Amino acid sequence: MTGAAGHVLVIDDDPTVRDVVGRYLARAGYQVSVSPDGEHGLRAAVSHPPDLVVLDLMLPGRSGLEICAELRARGSTPVIMLTALGEEEDRVVGLELGADDYVTKPFSPRELVLRVGSVLRRSRDAAARPDGAGQTLVDGDLVIETSARRAVLAGHELALTTREFDLLAFLIRHPGRAFGRPELLERVWGWSFGDQSTVTVHVRRLREKVEADPTAPRRITTVWGVGYRYDPATGEPR
Numbered sequence: 001m002t003g004a005a006g007h008v009l010v011i012d013d014d015p016t017v018r019d020v021v022g023r024y025l026a027r028a029g030y031q032v033s034v035s036p037d038g039e040h041g042l043r044a045a046v047s048h049p050p051d052l053v054v055l056d057l058m059l060p061g062r063s064g065l066e067i068c069a070e071l072r073a074r075g076s077t078p079v080i081m082l083t084a085l086g087e088e089e090d091r092v093v094g095l096e097l098g099a100d101d102y103v104t105k106p107f108s109p110r111e112l113v114l115r116v117g118s119v120l121r122r123s124r125d126a127a128a129r130p131d132g133a134g135q136t137l138v139d140g141d142l143v144i145e146t147s148a149r150r151a152v153l154a155g156h157e158l159a160l161t162t163r164e165f166d167l168l169a170f171l172i173r174h175p176g177r178a179f180g181r182p183e184l185l186e187r188v189w190g191w192s193f194g195d196q197s198t199v200t201v202h203v204r205r206l207r208e209k210v211e212a213d214p215t216a217p218r219r220i221t222t223v224w225g226v227g228y229r230y231d232p233a234t235g236e237p238r
Contacts, residue, residue: 006028006051011041011067013060024109025116038067045071047161051149055099056082060160065093072098078119078162082107089147092113098161102198112140114133118190123162137172139219140233142210144169158209163189167202168210171220171230180227198227203228 008030012018018034025032035041038059045053053071057064068079081102083091091102096116100119103112110238137144141154151158160168167188171179179187181196189198207214223229 005034005117007048008052008054008116009033009035009041009044009050010054011035011038011059011064012056013037013052013058014056017056017082018151020109021112024113028113028117030116035198038062038064038070041067042070045074045077048079049075052078052080052116052123054080054082054116057094058084065090065097068097068099073160076123076162079110079120080115080124091195092197092201095198096205098164100161100163102195107112111207119162122166122190139172142172142219142233144172148158153210160206160209164206164209167199168206171228172232175230175232178223178226178229184227199227 005028008025010018010021010025010032012021012034013036015036018036022032022034032052033044037042038061041053041055044050055068055071057066057068059067063070064081068081071077071079078101079099081091081094081099082105083102084105091104094102100123101115103115122192135144135146137146143152145151146169151165151168167184170184170188181199184199185191185196203220204214207217207220210219211217219231219233221229221231
């Protein structure tokens, strides 16, 4: 196996999950590494940086949430969480910590492989082929450089996850238009189905980073009964 599709690190304490997920990912062309707990996983991620991490939230020792936060602090490697059906609160916290996606147990290994492919494509290719690739979008003191995948607010670069950047860039390209959460899921995440709370969490995180007062947002506003709208600070972004 050449691993031409990329290197995926699977961190899960269940040997059956590691085996099944590893085999399905390998069949899809990925190089796969596995770790039984968070500490081993972090060491593996440092010694042989993966292109993506599949991370179980329920780990012995340090929790998956702690590991997710540590991975995010170390860089922007995409993270897909594995969560149990009743772990909605942990799932939301994981998204808030910067995880890019999640799959709920019990899950289809084929669905997980599809999610891995989707997240990796966006992580690798968003700069090469988004609408308006190479644009610099300016809205007052907010500057979005799409080719560099860089966002700067009042001279300070924002620490955005892959999904946060994609969502912000999408919204700023469509000023004044309201989007429902299902449409944002499809157009930003590429999902035709999924938990719409994912959008809610990412909007909240973006507001914390781009709004002077996240509790009274002026840029990313709520359209009651519809969804969200980007209201430029200085008219149409240029």
